Amino acid sequence: MNELSTAELYLQDFHQRQPGVTSAAFGQLPALSASARYASTYALLARLVPDVDTPQSVLDLGCGDGHLLALLVAREQPQLQLIGLDMSASELAVARAILPPSVRLLHGRGQALELPSASVDYLVSHMALMLMDDIEQVVREMRRVLRSDGRFAAIVGRTFLLGEVNDVFMRVFKPIVSTELPPLRFGDRRTGSEAGWRELLDGSFADVEFDDIDVPWTPTPGELWTALLDTYDIDRLDDGARQRLRTAFLDAVAPLQGGDGKVATGWGLRLVRARAA
Structure with missing residues (x-):
């Protein structure tokens, strides 16, 4: 691989320490669009790959521990060629352990x-x-590796937490992050908006479509905090700042608990689809 940026070095370190963290967060939670319900966001992407007997190749870009590829393997389509690429050797090692040798795994960017x-x-x-x-x-x-009329589909972030919990979290998080978290930019801001994606895909892709995807979840505040520990910015805080954030967040979110002690929240994502022009 080419020389990694500071952000990429951090991501590589994070996934070295916590391989499989993304599939653990999203692999078992249902995903909802305006018109359909899916077993998970991974299942949503898998469904977009046709279940046919003709030859076809699929590349999972940023495949992580191979969770999406495993869903496609389970179809037992004999002419489906599967390829996964990730820059984390640790994630790929987990993927290699669960996937058959027929799945090609590449270490790269x-x-x-x-x-x-x-x-x-x-x-x-x-x-x-x-x-x-x-x-x-x-x-x-x-676009280079896709055949003409080949299809692209990605799940990306849309908002952080769903509902009022997001406002509560941001209210306590921003004062801490402004003084305690060293600046580190992940990716390109355009990937966070539909307009940005249209700009990025313009000229190379056609038939660009978007769907808002909600991943609803009703955890206890403690369960939610445990999940937040696996997010990049909270992982990057030192122990003292992380503990201050935990205390402030749990205090602030307590009034949102229902009678069962849980809070209504989840993750706000976006499905981006396009055709190679």
């Missing part, structure tokens, strides 16, 4: 895909593209 041009029918990505440096080069590589 989205900015330089070691694949032939026009060799992929479907390119999917789960919670990875919004973290990638030089997203314009990533998009160029995506």
